[in-house]
Every structure is written in structure tokens, then in C-alpha cells.
Amino acid sequence: MDFDYSPKTKELQQKLLAFMDEHIYPNEKAYKEELEANTAAGKRWSPLQTIEKLKPIARKKGLWNLFLPVDTADASGYTGAGLTNQEYAPLAEIMGRVVWAPEVFNCSAPDTGNMETLARYGSDDVKERWLKPLLEGEIRSAFAMTEPAVASSDATNIETRIERDGDEYVINGRKWWISGAGDPRCKVYITMGKTDPEAPRHSQQSMIVVPADTPGITVVRPLSVFGYDDAPHGHMEILFDNVRVPAGNILLGEGRGFEIAQGRLGPGRIHHCMRLIGQAERALEFMCRRALTRTPFGKTIAQQTVTQERIAEARCRIDMARLLTLKAAWMMDTVGNKIAKTEIAMIKVVAPSMACQVLDWAMQVHGAGGLSEDFPLAYHYANARTLRFADGPDEVHRNAIAKWELGRYADTPGSKDYDPPVTRGF
Incomplete structure (x- = not known):
């Protein structure tokens, strides 16, 4: 596997990073204030104009429907950015740094999975009635x-x-x-x-x-x-x-629901995991900035050994989760979802747990403020914890991984009468 990003991905990464700096992070406060105002006015379930006003800007910059896989174009007649799973994954990570950001780019769940499903399996009439307005961002x-x-x-x-x-x-x-x-x-x-x-x-x-x-x-x-x-x-x-x-x-016809679900959930898990990695990455940034600027008991939090250990461990865990997720995306692109099922299951176990732990450490560094809505950490934690259930709970994926691993040895020579070799010198 080549770990370098494609030129197309690198170009889109730079565009996305600039968009996040210019339009998303500066609007986090406005998003919160608009939601609070809508709640006070009895309109809590109304679309937020903070997001709506950014969508035309994202579209004009070519940051729209980035998720739609390259292989759906022939099947659906509709195209997105023409990216593979491996190319889209690092973009999902950037968008995931703010929970509501993916909607700005028409790349939010569950619409992404639904659009892929309709593109792959829907009739021409279904695509015209539902896929087209979803891709246009007219409906959800x-x-x-x-x-x-x-x-x-x-x-x-x-x-x-x-x-x-x-x-x-x-x-x-x-x-x-x-x-x-x-x-x-x-x-x-x-x-x-x-x-x-x-x-x-x-x-x-x-x-x-x-x-x-x-x-x-x-x-x-x-x-x-x-x-x-x-x-x-x-x-x-x-x-x-x-x-x-x-x-x-x-x-597709009666009896094909399980097959469609398997095809839908693979890419969705990649998207979820990379967005979680983005949230964990931002939590680590918050953690470091807080640790460097707070000075309880005569020295900064960053000088505390326990903080340094957690920062180091967070860096390791985030990078390991990212590499495993990119491997799963690459395998989906090269050998298909069915063969990549073990890797897909592994990232679904690893990424949410990693994000929960990194966010927990970041909240700890922020003290009581980390539990409040003054910082996005508590809300991101709730999101990450939810994803230990969504698309299948940890236990189901772990059981599947263990069965596949055991299956590698079940019918090999000597598997029925395994006798460990004598280890000398211990």
C-alpha cells in the first residue's frame, strides 16, 4: 500500500483546510447561538442558517459531494468528486473536526450512505425522484x-x-x-x-x-x-x-436487503471512523494548547509527567487508527468490501474507542470546563461514544474478528493436536 495521498486528495485537503479556517471554525459560536435562539423561539427543529449560508460557498469552491465514489458514476449517471475510498478518507477526517461541518459539503450521514445506496441499487425513477435532489442538497x-x-x-x-x-x-x-x-x-x-x-x-x-x-x-x-x-x-x-x-x-428486489446493508455500511464505517479521527486530532490540539497555557501549582499542566504521557499516547493511538482506517479504505478499493470485511470491522472497534479515550484525556486537562459547552469536547465525546453502537456494537465486531482469525488456523495441519514446542532457557 502507498501511504502517500494522491495529488487530487492533496489539492482538496488544502482547499478544505482553508475553508475550515475561513468559514467553519469562526462560525462555531454562531451555530451554537442560532440553535439556542431557535430553541427559545420554539423552532428547535428548524434548519440552521449558519450552515445554509455556507453551502453555496462550498459548492462554488468545488467542495460538494466529495463522498460519492468514483465507481457509482456509470451506475447512477451522477458524479461527485470522483474519489476512491482511500482518497476521500483524509477529507472526511478534516470535515469531522467539527460535528456539523460535513453537512456544509453535502457529505453528512445518513445522506451519504443513502445516496450511495440509491446510486447503486435504485431504479431510474427512484434516482430521478430522490437521488437527484439529495445530491443537489435540496432535501435530506x-x-x-x-x-x-x-x-x-x-x-x-x-x-x-x-x-x-x-x-x-x-x-x-x-x-x-x-x-x-x-x-x-x-x-x-x-x-x-x-x-x-x-x-x-x-x-x-x-x-x-x-x-x-x-x-x-x-x-x-x-x-x-x-x-x-x-x-x-x-x-x-x-x-x-x-x-x-x-x-x-x-x-433490487425482495430478499436483497441484507446484501444492500453490507454494501452500504462498509463505506459508512470508513466515513465515521475518519471523522472520529478528526475529532480526536482536534481534541489533542485543544489538550496541548490548554496544557501549555494553564499553570496550577507553580508549573504548567504540560510539565506534568502524566500529561506528557497522555499526549504521547494520544499521538500514537490517533496515528495507528488513521493508518488502519486508510488500509481498510485501500482494501475496499482494491479487493472489495467483502474481502476487506476484517479490516472494516477492526477500524469500527479501534476508532471510536480511541476517540473516546483521547477526548477523555483532553477533558481532564480542561478541568471542569471540559465537561461544559464552553468547549466542544463533551459533545464530541457523546458522539464518539454513540459510535461504539452505531453500525454494530464493539462486541459484535470483536466476535467477528476473532472468528475470522480462528478460522485461519482451524483446518491447518496439526490444529487438532497442537502441542507447544518446549521453550528452553527460561
Whole structure:
């Protein structure tokens, strides 16, 4: 693997870094103040103009739809920046330094995964109606998979029913943690459910495109993470009660839902992990600046040995996570998501845990201020901790990694009667 970034990535990195310095960091205070003002006015779930006014600037500078993979162009007829996963990954890291920044570039979840899904698997009609306005940034979307009644870390457990009735499908079920569904611009849900309970386990599920204004859909409530409701984006609980949509809205056909989910979640995990690395990188910067400028007990925090050890460990962990994530992205580009599944699972374990630890150390250096909203550290920690569940909890990924690792030796010569060689001299 070549660890150097491509010329195209380097050029976009410089553009993004300049944009962040000129437009994103200076607007962090404005973002917070506008959200507080909207809350006071009873408009907490309204789109924020702090973000909206920056989108045309980003688009004019060519920093728009950077995520859309190069290999979707022929399939969809729509193109983004034409980047591979490996080329996009370091850009996601830069955008991830501020949680709301990816939306400015039309590169935020769950829209990115939904757009890739529609580009790869949607019919021409579906692409025209939903993919095009998403790529234009005219609407937003949600991905409805997780359910409160089952362990949704295994998609085959999903119980929401999608039943054929003539020229329509009827959907019944309850979903939760549906990110993006709180935004009033959310106009479409990509929904996963069971079409044939009697089919083989991985062929029971299907995915279908559901317009958000279809009768029978009820947004029950917003859910919070450590007290944050992430308005106006939100994580919602949603009820589907005899929701009818055209049969043509099914993606790929019945029984292909698990296959689509696997194709969707691979790139999404790369994006999540690189954004987390960006958050950890910024936390380390805050940590160092705070440590150099605070002087309790006669010397700076930076002179404390424990602080130096944590800074060094943070530097090592961030770089290790970045290299592993770039390797996973490179493998996805060169050998495909299926063969890269171990590496994808590993980054999903490593990156969120790394970010949580680095953010924890940074908060500690900031004292009580690190727990407040005077700094972004506490909110970033809540985000990082959430991602130890999103796209599959740590335990599921670790179990999969262990099984794949054990499988390498299960059928090798001597595996059944392994006898460790005698070690001499100890």
C-alpha cells in the first residue's frame, strides 16, 4: 500500500483546510447561538442558517459531494468528486473536526450512505425522484433499520414487515435511533424490513424507499444521547402503521436487503471512523494548547509527567487508527468490501474507542470546563461514544474478528493436536 495521498486528495485537503479556517471554525459560536435562539423561539427543529449560508460557498469552491465514489458514476449517471475510498478518507477526517461541518459539503450521514445506496441499487425513477435532489442538497433523508424490540446489531433480526399487496407494499413496524428524521427537510426513508419470514436467513429482508409524507408514518419522539438531542438532525422513534408505497420502490428486489446493508455500511464505517479521527486530532490540539497555557501549582499542566504521557499516547493511538482506517479504505478499493470485511470491522472497534479515550484525556486537562459547552469536547465525546453502537456494537465486531482469525488456523495441519514446542532457557 502507498501511504502517500494522491495529488487530487492533496489539492482538496488544502482547499478544505482553508475553508475550515475561513468559514467553519469562526462560525462555531454562531451555530451554537442560532440553535439556542431557535430553541427559545420554539423552532428547535428548524434548519440552521449558519450552515445554509455556507453551502453555496462550498459548492462554488468545488467542495460538494466529495463522498460519492468514483465507481457509482456509470451506475447512477451522477458524479461527485470522483474519489476512491482511500482518497476521500483524509477529507472526511478534516470535515469531522467539527460535528456539523460535513453537512456544509453535502457529505453528512445518513445522506451519504443513502445516496450511495440509491446510486447503486435504485431504479431510474427512484434516482430521478430522490437521488437527484439529495445530491443537489435540496432535501435530506433517513435510514430506518434499527428497532427497539430486537438486537438490531444483526440485521437478520429485524421484524418490521414489508408485505406485497397488488401493486403496493404495506409496511408495519417500529423503528428507533433513526438519525436525520427530525429534520423538516427529511423527505424520504430507506427502510429495511422482512418480506419473507420463511426464506433463508439472509434472504428474508428487503429495503424499500418510503416517502416521509406517506400516510401511516408517525414520528413518535426524539431520543437523546447523554442529554443531547442533536436538533435539528435528531434521532427519532418512528411508527409505520399500514404504510403503503408503490411496488417499484423496492431496491433490487425482495430478499436483497441484507446484501444492500453490507454494501452500504462498509463505506459508512470508513466515513465515521475518519471523522472520529478528526475529532480526536482536534481534541489533542485543544489538550496541548490548554496544557501549555494553564499553570496550577507553580508549573504548567504540560510539565506534568502524566500529561506528557497522555499526549504521547494520544499521538500514537490517533496515528495507528488513521493508518488502519486508510488500509481498510485501500482494501475496499482494491479487493472489495467483502474481502476487506476484517479490516472494516477492526477500524469500527479501534476508532471510536480511541476517540473516546483521547477526548477523555483532553477533558481532564480542561478541568471542569471540559465537561461544559464552553468547549466542544463533551459533545464530541457523546458522539464518539454513540459510535461504539452505531453500525454494530464493539462486541459484535470483536466476535467477528476473532472468528475470522480462528478460522485461519482451524483446518491447518496439526490444529487438532497442537502441542507447544518446549521453550528452553527460561
